[in-house]
Amino acid sequence: MTVRVGVLGAGTVGGALVNRLLSDRDAIRLKSGVDLEVRRVAVRDLAKDRPFAIKADRLTDDALSIVTDPSIDVIVEVIGGLEPAGALVLAALRSGKPVVTANKELIATRGQEIVEAAKRAGVSVMYEAAVGGGIPVIRPLAESLAGEDIDVVSGIVNGTTNYILTAMAKEGRSYDDALAEAQRLGYAEADPADDVSGRDAAFKTSILASLAFGERVAPWEVESEGIEGVTADDVASATEKGEVIKLIGSAQRGIDGRVEATVKPLSLPGDHPLAGVNGVTNAIFIEGPSVGRLLFTGPGAGGQPTASAMLGDLIQVASRGRGPRTGSAHDPRPRRQVLHR
Amino acid sequence: MTVRVGVLGAGTVGGALVNRLLSDRDAIRLKSGVDLEVRRVAVRDLAKDRPFAIKADRLTDDALSIVTDPSIDVIVEVIGGLEPAGALVLAALRSGKPVVTANKELIATRGQEIVEAAKRAGVSVMYEAAVGGGIPVIRPLAESLAGEDIDVVSGIVNGTTNYILTAMAKEGRSYDDALAEAQRLGYAEADPADDVSGRDAAFKTSILASLAFGERVAPWEVESEGIEGVTADDVASATEKGEVIKLIGSAQRGIDGRVEATVKPLSLPGDHPLAGVNGVTNAIFIEGPSVGRLLFTGPGAGGQPTASAMLGDLIQVASRGRGPRTGSAHDPRPRRQVLHR
Numbered sequence: 001m002t003v004r005v006g007v008l009g010a011g012t013v014g015g016a017l018v019n020r021l022l023s024d025r026d027a028i029r030l031k032s033g034v035d036l037e038v039r040r041v042a043v044r045d046l047a048k049d050r051p052f053a054i055k056a057d058r059l060t061d062d063a064l065s066i067v068t069d070p071s072i073d074v075i076v077e078v079i080g081g082l083e084p085a086g087a088l089v090l091a092a093l094r095s096g097k098p099v100v101t102a103n104k105e106l107i108a109t110r111g112q113e114i115v116e117a118a119k120r121a122g123v124s125v126m127y128e129a130a131v132g133g134g135i136p137v138i139r140p141l142a143e144s145l146a147g148e149d150i151d152v153v154s155g156i157v158n159g160t161t162n163y164i165l166t167a168m169a170k171e172g173r174s175y176d177d178a179l180a181e182a183q184r185l186g187y188a189e190a191d192p193a194d195d196v197s198g199r200d201a202a203f204k205t206s207i208l209a210s211l212a213f214g215e216r217v218a219p220w221e222v223e224s225e226g227i228e229g230v231t232a233d234d235v236a237s238a239t240e241k242g243e244v245i246k247l248i249g250s251a252q253r254g255i256d257g258r259v260e261a262t263v264k265p266l267s268l269p270g271d272h273p274l275a276g277v278n279g280v281t282n283a284i285f286i287e288g289p290s291v292g293r294l295l296f297t298g299p300g301a302g303g304q305p306t307a308s309a310m311l312g313d314l315i316q317v318a319s320r321g322r323g324p325r326t327g328s329a330h331d332p333r334p335r336r337q338v339l340h341r
Numbered sequence: 342m343t344v345r346v347g348v349l350g351a352g353t354v355g356g357a358l359v360n361r362l363l364s365d366r367d368a369i370r371l372k373s374g375v376d377l378e379v380r381r382v383a384v385r386d387l388a389k390d391r392p393f394a395i396k397a398d399r400l401t402d403d404a405l406s407i408v409t410d411p412s413i414d415v416i417v418e419v420i421g422g423l424e425p426a427g428a429l430v431l432a433a434l435r436s437g438k439p440v441v442t443a444n445k446e447l448i449a450t451r452g453q454e455i456v457e458a459a460k461r462a463g464v465s466v467m468y469e470a471a472v473g474g475g476i477p478v479i480r481p482l483a484e485s486l487a488g489e490d491i492d493v494v495s496g497i498v499n500g501t502t503n504y505i506l507t508a509m510a511k512e513g514r515s516y517d518d519a520l521a522e523a524q525r526l527g528y529a530e531a532d533p534a535d536d537v538s539g540r541d542a543a544f545k546t547s548i549l550a551s552l553a554f555g556e557r558v559a560p561w562e563v564e565s566e567g568i569e570g571v572t573a574d575d576v577a578s579a580t581e582k583g584e585v586i587k588l589i590g591s592a593q594r595g596i597d598g599r600v601e602a603t604v605k606p607l608s609l610p611g612d613h614p615l616a617g618v619n620g621v622t623n624a625i626f627i628e629g630p631s632v633g634r635l636l637f638t639g640p641g642a643g644g645q646p647t648a649s650a651m652l653g654d655l656i657q658v659a660s661r662g663r664g665p666r667t668g669s670a671h672d673p674r675p676r677r678q679v680l681h682r
Contacts, residue, residue: 016631020488020631024488024490027490028488030555031487031488031490031555032487032488032555128485134631134632134633134635135635136477136480136481136484136485136486136635139477139480139481139484139485140477140480140481143477143480143653143656143657144469144477144480144650144653144654145477145649145653146372146373146652146653146656146657147361147365147369147372147373147649147652147653147655147656148649148652148653149365149368149372214371214372214373273638288649289645290357290361290475290645290646290648290649290652291475291639291640291645291646291649291650292475292639292640292643292645292646293639293640294475294476294477294637294638294639295636295637295638295639296635296636296637296638297614297635297636297637297638298632298633298634298635298636299632299633299634302633304630304631304632304633305631305632305633307631308486308488308489308629308631308632309485309632311487311488311489311631312484312485312486312487312488312489313485314488315484315487315488316484316487
């Protein structure tokens with residue numbers, strides 16, 4: 001069964017995903033049983049060079065034409081931001097197309113409306129890549145831990161700030177110097193405000209908190225502070241005490257029962273499970289009375305890890321309605337061909 | 342919607358699960374939207390005291406009568422071992438009842454047959470709890486990473502042996518002394534053979550390998566070695582070199598393309614991501630070309646964490662057919678009531 005995919009956006013993540021879909025189509029089909037065909041890709045600038053080889057007639061600068069194209073089965077949204085992404089996602093769902101998105105701002109801000117639209121249309125919306133890049137955390141929280149009365153979810157959910165804080169602690173750099181280095185390496189945008197202000201982490205913390213506690217925690221309810229105020233002196237004096245400064249997103253229920261969510265730089269003891277998480281790595285910690293303490297660690301950003309998470313969602317969405325849920329590896333499929341790598 | 346659950350087995354995990362289902366029924370319904378009623382529980386000895394309060398007429402020593410009971414919607418299997426668990430699981434699936442199981446031996450050995458039976462009947466079989474206790478790893482591997490061409494999956498998948506090896510390394514105990522301590526604390530069975538021989542780890546490694554590589558890796562294809570031969574001298578000389586001995590289950594594709602799976606004690610460098618995983622904690626490491634390096638850490642055994650994973654599966658199975666997949670937290674449900682805890 002071939003599933004025809006329309007991709008909205010071809011930046012870092014979109015480009016990596018389209019590349020994966022084109023170059024690994026056979027391998028993906030062999031492993032997952034789903035044949036994913038990139039039917040059309042919406043880009044902002046048709047003239048720009050792309051890191052993938054696709055026929056020119058499959059590219060368009062009219063994203064809405066992909067959403068309304070009856071020959072497209074599934075929509076992948078990797079434009080980011082609230083608009084036009086929000087209108088496109090809602091239009092896709094309303095026309096009965098499942099959506100896979102990595103858009104943390106959109107899900108954090110309008111997730112409820114989007115999920116309602118998906119339910120009404122009877123299709124799925126999945127967003128594993130919106131938090132933690134390639135780390136599977138949405139599915140574990142929403143499904144594996146669906147019955148757990150979670151006490152706390154917290155973590156390092158922004159790779160840029162963790163890179164900067166790590167460089168300050170390990171190499172004694174100043175904040176400005178570490179930020180410039182992160183920009184040189186492509187870990188920080190030219191305008192780093194969304195990352196260093198804690199805004200990006202607040203979106204992700206909002207999503208984690210909503211899933212963990214089963215109620216909506218809006219991004220503006222997340223009390224946020226960035227790392228712009230963290231000085232080399234702060235970092236040095238933490239190091240002296242055997243501590244490490246990390247930007248931590250965290251949510252727990254207060255004594256009044258309300259969910260309290262925050263993003264702020266914290267000085268952690270050196271043996272804290274999040275203290276050793278360095279560079280652009282992300283880590284999410286979950287604790288509950290039955291399950292105990294769980295820690296998920298991995299690359300929290302970057303085109304390839306994020307595309308990997310989106311591909312997992314895409315395979316799920318594409319194989320929906322193809323039967324009950326079982327561990328795919330025990331499927332009665334023949335042993336896969338040996339692929340030369 | 343009330344979903345009526347039949348539980349086969351009421352040992353450590355089964356008892357913990359029934360206890361959770363009975364005492365947290367309202368909280369689970371509020372958080373997940375699914376009302377789970379423990380309808381019947383099969384036990385070996387009707388006279389034995391149980392850690393949960395259930396009416397006597399809901400207990401039976403005839404497990405098959407639960408499987409064939411038309412008033413039961415879902416079967417939870419926590420008997421363990423190949424038989425009678427295998428026959429009961431197959432009978433349940435054939436009669437159209439979804440199954441949630443924690444039975445690593447059964448899934449590793451007969452997973453293919455069981456998944457085929459589930460597909461034929463159009464129902465789900467889920468086994469998140471079979472590997473890593475409360476750590477979500479089956480769902481991430483089977484779904485989130487469905488498109489990843491995984492290079493290696495490895496980990497500490499047996500808590501008993503990790504407890505023993507940790508006690509030997511940290512407290513300088515002998516193997517026999519550490520084992521006796523593990524038995525006193527309930528971390529090892531009176532007959533510890535399944536754990537210390539690597540048999541339990543081989544079942545789990547077989548399941549992880551099958552999911553990671555999309556083809557069946559039978560438990561007898563896992564080359565296994567236990568920790569019975571690890572001496573205090575081995576541990577001390579590893580410590581001297583800054584290394585740590587861990588029982589590692591691992592699978593990767595060899596140069597001929599075949600999956601090679603092993604369980605054996607390995608001396609790891611002190612900075613290896615699995616070196617710092619101590620006591621009964623489990624950790625699973627996954628590496629792929631796109632997703633990079635992922636590490637999942639948490640309590641790998643014990644009634645409560647394992648029951649938590651099974652509850653997640655149960656909620657999924659029970660809510661199947663209730664619409665498309667979406668992040669549950671953004672459901673248009675009212676804010677949940679504040680529960681006093």
